[in-house]
Amino acid sequence: MDSMNPAELWTWSRRFGQAFSRPLLGSVRDLLPIIATVAVFQLFVFQQPLDNVAALLLGLVLVVLGLTCFVIGLDMALFPLGEQLARDLAKKGSVFWLLIFAFSLGFGTTFAEPALIAVADEAAKLAALDRIDSLAAEGQETVFRDRYSLVLRTVVAISVGAALVIGVLRILRGWPIQYLILLGYLLVIALTPFAPNSIVGIAYDSGGVTTSTITVPLTTALGVGLANCIKGRNPLFDGFGLIALASLLPIVFVLMMGILWV
Numbered sequence: 001m002d003s004m005n006p007a008e009l010w011t012w013s014r015r016f017g018q019a020f021s022r023p024l025l026g027s028v029r030d031l032l033p034i035i036a037t038v039a040v041f042q043l044f045v046f047q048q049p050l051d052n053v054a055a056l057l058l059g060l061v062l063v064v065l066g067l068t069c070f071v072i073g074l075d076m077a078l079f080p081l082g083e084q085l086a087r088d089l090a091k092k093g094s095v096f097w098l099l100i101f102a103f104s105l106g107f108g109t110t111f112a113e114p115a116l117i118a119v120a121d122e123a124a125k126l127a128a129l130d131r132i133d134s135l136a137a138e139g140q141e142t143v144f145r146d147r148y149s150l151v152l153r154t155v156v157a158i159s160v161g162a163a164l165v166i167g168v169l170r171i172l173r174g175w176p177i178q179y180l181i182l183l184g185y186l187l188v189i190a191l192t193p194f195a196p197n198s199i200v201g202i203a204y205d206s207g208g209v210t211t212s213t214i215t216v217p218l219t220t221a222l223g224v225g226l227a228n229c230i231k232g233r234n235p236l237f238d239g240f241g242l243i244a245l246a247s248l249l250p251i252v253f254v255l256m257m258g259i260l261w262v
Contacts, residue, residue, distance in 0.1 A: 020068065027067040035060070079221045086225030095172065102168045102222065106161035106246065109218055111153055115209040120156075123202045124149040151261070152254070156206050159253035160246045164219065167242035171226050171233060177241040184248040191255040199258030206250040211243050219243055 042050060050056060089098045110116060124145040170177060192200060211219075219242045227239035 020072065023068045023071045024064070027064050027071065030067070031060075031064060074217050079217060081218070081221070084225070086222050087229050089226075091229065098226075099165050099168060102164040103161035105218060105222060106164035106215070107157045109215045110160040110210050110246075111157040113210060113215055116153055116156055116206070117149075119202070119205060119209045120149040120152045121145075123152060127198065151257070152202070152206075155253050155257045156210055156250045159249040160210050160215065162253075163245040163249040164222070164242060166249075167223065167245045168226065170241070170245075171223065171230065171238050174233075174238070177244070181244060181248065184245070184252065188248070188251050188255065191252065191259065195255045195258040199254065203251050203254035203258065206254045207247040210250050211247050215246065216243060219246060 042048070085101065089101055092098075127148050128141050128145045166180065169175070170180065195203065220240070223242040224235045224239035227233040227235040227237075230238075233239075
């Protein structure tokens with residue numbers, strides 16, 4: 001492969017700089033309120049010197065660069081990929097495979113969600129502490145924690161997969177989303193009194209951690225791409241709403257898990 005000549009290298013560098021500079025400035029702008037808040041409280045409220053200032057500044061730079069690369073990656077890969085897959089499946093005309101894909105996408109992205117892994121592991125630790133006497137006597141504390149974390153992640157992943165299936169059917173059939181959301185929260189209200197107190201907070205938090213860095217971009221791309229391909233559907237009106245369902249159903253499923261298993 002021939003190396004690029006100076007003119008081509010300069011052109012490529014300029015294009016890369018233009019593509020990188022806008023997300024970089026956006027990341028800095030988005031982080032400024034957080035930096036300003038910490039700086040004001042540190043200088044005028046706590047009035048204490050910061051420890052490891054060099055490490056903090058380096059970490060801040062890494063956060064900005066990481067957020068910038070993440071945004072660029074969304075635009076270059078995840079959004080186009082989700083839309084392309086949705087278009088291909090819609091053109092294929094098979095509702096069955098479309099629903100299988102939606103469930104698999106929701107399950108796979110949620111099960112790998114870093115925020116969910118962290119919450120599940122922390123919930124497992126606290127659940128093990130709540131049963132520490134019996135578990136310590138049996139020597140099963142580690143086994144219980146691993147099983148609890150795995151079950152919680154699996155239940156939440158299944159719930160998000162089911163939410164995407166319902167969301168895809170909503171787009172295909174034109175169901176009003178407000179009625180689905182209302183029905184879901186009525187179910188949450190009905191289940192909450194019967195669930196153990198130890199699982200209620202985890203259930204409500206599960207709805208938030210599922211809609212994070214991996215799940216949201218692909219879910220949004222799936223809805224918008226599908227609405228673009230179906231005659232009579234408006235991407236603005238019909239393409240969004242999947243994330244709301246993906247935040248709601250985990251609450252229902254985890255409450256049910258608490259009633260039936262915990």
